[in-house]
Amino acid sequence: MSDADLDDTPGAEDGDDAPGAGSARRPSVAVFRPADERIDAAAAHLESLGADPVPDPMLAVEPTGAVPSDAPFVVLTSKTGVELAAAAGWDPGDAVLATIGPATAAAARAAGWTVDVVPDEYTSAGLVAALADRVAGDRVEVARSDHGSDVLLDGLRAAGAEPTETVLYRLTRPPEAGESAELAAAGELDAAAFTSSLTVEHFLAAAAERGVRDAAIEGLDSAVVGAIGAPTAETAADRGLDVDVVPDDAEFEALAAAVVDAATE
Known part of the structure; x- marks a missing residue:
């Protein structure tokens, strides 16, 4: 399901408040690791890269x-x-x-x-x-x-x-998943890091349950969308998401670095 079965990316808003446009604001980055220690580790890693993580577990084992x-x-x-x-x-x-x-x-x-x-x-x-x-x-x-x-x-x-x-x-999909979809729909999410095709599907399903699917997709058009590898990027594209960043290495650390770099440019 990641492309590594759990375990194959995207832009920032224009304007003076956009990351890297003269503002020191940390970009908000949604991450969708499984609902265990991995979501905590992923959020900590994003924070170490200078991002404001939005942990939104889209997978439960x-x-x-x-x-x-x-x-x-x-x-x-x-x-x-x-x-x-x-x-x-x-x-x-x-x-x-x-x-x-x-x-x-x-x-x-x-x-x-x-x-x-x-x-x-x-x-x-x-x-x-x-x-x-x-x-x-x-x-x-x-x-x-x-x-x-x-x-x-x-x-x-x-x-x-x-x-x-x-x-x-x-x-x-954990029943509580979907905070990031609402943030995207409201234009309050700077980036999203998808770590498998299933996280894409669950994100959109959670958005639909909350009645914001179309708005969330539109919100991600103005954000950086990252995919861990080609299969994940293909799934995202098939479902209407524009992927901006796909790292050379299909590993979360590489995805996180690429997404944060793009979001802060």
Whole structure:
């Protein structure tokens, strides 16, 4: 769902009150990390960059209790998935373990596992490219959320593998989500940092529930809209959002820096 399954950006207002136009005002930046310690860490990071964070959790994690099945290759697409599997006592054993990016890999190593594959591009397409020459004729277990991209399974099949999928957790929208949508609708939000396609969808759904969907989209037209990678940017564009910033690295720190830089120009 991020492009890293949880875990592929945009402008500031014109005028004397716009950030960087002779004003020292800190730009307000909405962030949509899951409703746990990650939203707190993201808000603290934005504040360290000189922004006024607007934490608005658009994701809640509901574990299913499942663990990855045994297979010659196992793919984990998020830090959350790693932590849930480890907490359940799962171990990759002799399997070739692939993770979608360095944060997921770090979590796996912290669990005591050996990580064999980390793609150069932290996306489903990147995982396929990293595994394509190795998996023909083998089963590949993909363990992730219920919102994983079809790109990964389809790409593995095209490479001659037999992919299976285990849903480790479901991603839902917290009922209280939507403060940032109201701020955007009122023209009081300088930037938004979308960290997955699902955060885009949940933002717009929360805006619709509050009766401000069209106004929120219009408000974001005058703000900086950041997307963590190409898939997220494509989802935003498909739903009427103009994306201004997409960082080279699909990591939150890179997204936050790019969005804050654009909002303060």
